[in-house]
Amino acid sequence: MLELEHGFRVVDVHAQLDPDEQAVATHGRDISPERLQREMHQAGVVRAAVSPGPRPRGEGYLRANNAVARLSVERPFVAMARLNGPRRVGASAGSRLRNLAAVPGDHHAEPGDVEQYAYDHRFHGFVVDPTHDGLPTEAVLEQIGATDSPVLLHSSERVPPAAVAESVLEYDFPVVLTSFGGFPLDRARMDEALALLDSYDDLHLDTSFVRYREVLERGLLEHPDRVLFGSGAPDTHPDVGVMEVLTLDVPEDLMTRAFTKNPVRLFPGLATGAED
Template sequence: MLELEHGFRVADVHTRLDPDEEAVAVRGRQVSPERLEREMHQAGVERAAASPGRTPRGEGYLRANNAVARLSVDRPILAFARLGGPRRVHRIVGPLINPVVRPKSHHTTAGDVEQYAYDDRYHGFTLDPAHDGLPTEAVLDELASVGDPVLVHGGEQFPPEAVADTLLDRGFPVVLTSFGGDPLNEALMDDALSLLADHDHLYLDTAYVPDRDVLERGLLEHPDRILFGSGAPSVHPNVGVMAILTLDVPEDAMRRAFTKNPARVVPGLLPDL
């Protein structure tokens, strides 16, 4: 695939790095770290945040997190530690979380978060509550104490309303993937955009958002809260970059999404900005 020429410095807040085929249940394309780096270069992406893909329920993420941190060394990739918890979310809002839970050995603890936070290999955290469960209150309190950015996978099973009820207003930056929706679920994306007015620490990334009108609305109405995310390797980073480049928005709005906003939320993405 030809390299894009666009003149922007692009930082990507949403990529996946699968350490090996046996340890991780892979969704979508699986690529090596070398190929991910090559595809980033083709798209003009200077640096990207990467998290492990999903593991089977009950397995935990310690091994996968360590592998992603190891594979990111000497690459333009920043490792995010993926966290899991015992609290199950429900498809239907109210109540969202089971009131009585008992953590198991593979669930993330507050001590784990503290260790990740003070390990300079990690630059943030990733939550996928619908698949991995929501961490305990103690873990969320530790995330608030640390203050590092948290990438949150939303969707129909963990909609923006659930994100607001459980994660927002704790003080740490929350980057809600895909405008808070599943592909083609514009209602959820509208809900996420509406939350931006009341939650200063909420940001949305652009991965898998196919609707030009939704993307343009986000960039025009909330230019400081939209962050570029490609969703690689499920899609080639070129696809995500082109989706922004072809929008009918000012160049400054693109520059904010590609460069300024990601670097502000995840400072290591473009340290020399």
């Protein structure tokens, strides 16, 4: 694929890096760190936040997180630690009962893990996917707030934006809701997430897999400080996400905010690197 030519410094808040053969076998994709780096370069992305993809349920993320951190060294990547937990998101009676009885297992994240991940900025934030991994305990979420780290949070039909607001946004850390909360292509959830921006100052949205031009334009025009570029690589080539923003009918200043200013404000590690 030819390299994109544009005058923007693009950084990416949402990419995954499969750290080993088991992960490649699980996801059915062979995306090495070198290939991901090459695809980012082709898209004009100078730096990306990367995290492990989902592991089998019942398996922890310590080894995968450490592998991603190791593979990020001397590459234009900053590592994000993926966290799991025993709780469910939601206000239903079943969810409340489950959460009251939830006991963390040996494979679940603990507050001490968060403290170690954040030490000396080895990891630059956290990734939470409640649908696949469960929601971390209150103690873990409180520890994230103590580290002043951002959280990239995956939404889904089972975990819509309103449930995220009820369960996560009460804590003292910024949340980046992936795909405007509407993956895969659920426009109603995207509209719901945009509406929540008026009520929650610490809520942000990333652009990954938002294929509706009007939704992206509305987000940038109405909330220029709250939209961050995310590619969703390697499930999609980063070229695709970059082009979707480049072809919007919005001022270049708003593109600069999404591509650079907004991500760097939440993820300072994306601002530096020898490759800049």
